Amino acid sequence: MPRFPKPAEGSWTEHYPQLGTGPVSYRDSVDPQFYEIERKAIFKRAWLNVGRVEQLPRKGSYFTKELKVANTSIIVARTTSGEVKAYHNICRHRGNKLVWNDMPLEETSGVCRQFTCKYHAWRYDLDGNLTFVQQEGEFFDLDKSRYRLVGVACEVWEGFIFVNFAKEPEQSLREFLGPMITDLEGYPFDKMTSRFHYRSEVKANWKLYMDAFQEFYHAPVLHANQSPTAYSKAAAEAGFEAPHYRIEGPHRLVSTSGVRAWEMADEMRKPIEDICQSGLFGPWDKPDLGEMPAGLNPAKCDPWGLDSFQLFPNFVMLFWGQGWYLTYHYWPTSYNTHIFEGTLYFPQPRTPRERIAQELAAVSFKEYGLQDANTLEATQTMIESEVLDDFVLCDQEVLIRHLHTETAAWVADYRSKTAPAGQGV
Structure with missing residues (x-):
């Protein structure tokens, strides 16, 4: 027994x-209205685990994460300095999703030196800087330094990658844990x-x-x-x-x-x-x-x-x-x-x-x-x-x-x- x-x-x-x-x-x-508040009150304020560092084995490695609860898609990348950073997956030009393959709503991963928008070929480096604008002279007083990728707070604990969608997280990741x-x-x-x-x-x-x-x-x-x-x-x-x-x-x-x-x-x-x-x-x-x-x-x-x-x-x-x-x-x-x-x-x-x-x-x-x-x-x-x-x-x-x-x-x-x-x- x-x-x-x-x-x-x-x-x-x-x-x-x-x-x-x-x-x-x-x-x-069961309450749709409560869920809408919950999205803002919790999922846009708490630290959320989105992966592990093994998914970013080398400089230039990246993956995307679709987060409907936060109404966004993010790119998580390892920069040339080895740091892990996260960005909203949106081009600063016309709002196209920046990184995707054949199916825009599917997650993807890979290795690159820069992110290139499929729509008009704007390019961003791994640190989120806008580095190239197609026919830049056609724009009016364009200051590329003002059009970086929109960053997301990102911290790593024991190899687990966390993000926080608050403009200023109320706690560090370690304090939150x-x-x-x-x-x-x-x-x-x-x-x-x-x-x-x-x-x-x-x-x-x-x-x-x-x-x-x-x-x-x-x-x-x-x-x-x-x-x-x-x-x-x-x-x-x-x-x-x-x-x-x-x-x-x-x-x-x-x-x-x-x-x-x-x-x-x-x-x-x-x-x-x-x-x-x-x-x-x-x-x-x-x-x-x-x-x-x-x-x-x-x-x-x-x-x-x-x-x-x-x-x-x-x-x-x-x-x-x-x-x-x-x-x-x-x-x-x-x-x-x-x-x-x-x-x-x-x-x-x-x-x-x-x-x-x-x-x-x-x-x-x-x-x-x-x-x-x-x-x-x-x-x-x-x-x-x-x-x-x-x-x-x-x-x-x-x-x-x-x-x-x-x-x-x-x-x-x-x-x-x-x-x-x-x-x-």
Whole structure:
């Protein structure tokens, strides 16, 4: 019979009394007007992760990112000095999208010395300077120095590239992340260069999918068919509780113990897992990554399963005890749709067997992700029915409570700062 960990500190929700214990409204996930304010209050003020430095391996490397939630497209580039910079993807002449290939709305990447507009061939260097204007003499008192690319605040932390669309960000990136996140410094992100990526359009509010990965209360039920009947029945009856939750500023963490798949009974494993020595929890052969940073495994679980760090607003870093990590991004496209991106990172495989083990882990995790996504459209449609106004949450769903509370707080703060003088919020 499998053993299921119990929390060491009792009620987690009561550790954060500011969150309350009453029912939670999901109005923020069905109201188009709230979404429009949310875009300005959150996604144009918070630091947003848009990629990693490995996507910019050399001087002149660039990629574009389509960000409908901010109503823009950006170029992220490595300059000739090696600095990472970001710009709005718009030509200063007539407003054409500057960098794109055959399909203007698709993202692209490459290497260049300068960006050339497809419309009238204006050129900009990697630092955003306007360097060439076709038939420049035809213009009236044109001062090219006044027509640089429009920059976007850009900072890098541990190889993760973040941007901020505020004209003057209220905090530096490091201040925004806070100690719970910066305590992850020293993790060998730079060694995790074997990358698997998937992307899906989901017909649900972005917060609903984040909620799905912020608790493990659902795991023994929703994922039951991935395990033998005897195991899944026992798991559903026993339930599952993570041993550690933490909230710091706008960010959240859930940490839990794990299982050693190869020590499970034979009937609890799939034949392909024995053949490839891999599965949902990753390859069985754990790489030697050296000493882990202080921020990981705060509950000191043995064996340690995973830590899921939820960075506000829409970025997740999930570290596995087996020596790999993955990221999630949830990019809103409307009040009831978003783009979900999942990316898995492993050390470079040394043998074909190691490569196959990584691929099995990637497809296994994609299957679980699809199972989580499968419920979301049903959830969205029924919440939009407005049959119910609010919903009860259990202690394990404390991070869900926090996400919706934090979202409301950012919106309220924005309204207070933008309300006309003398007018209430």
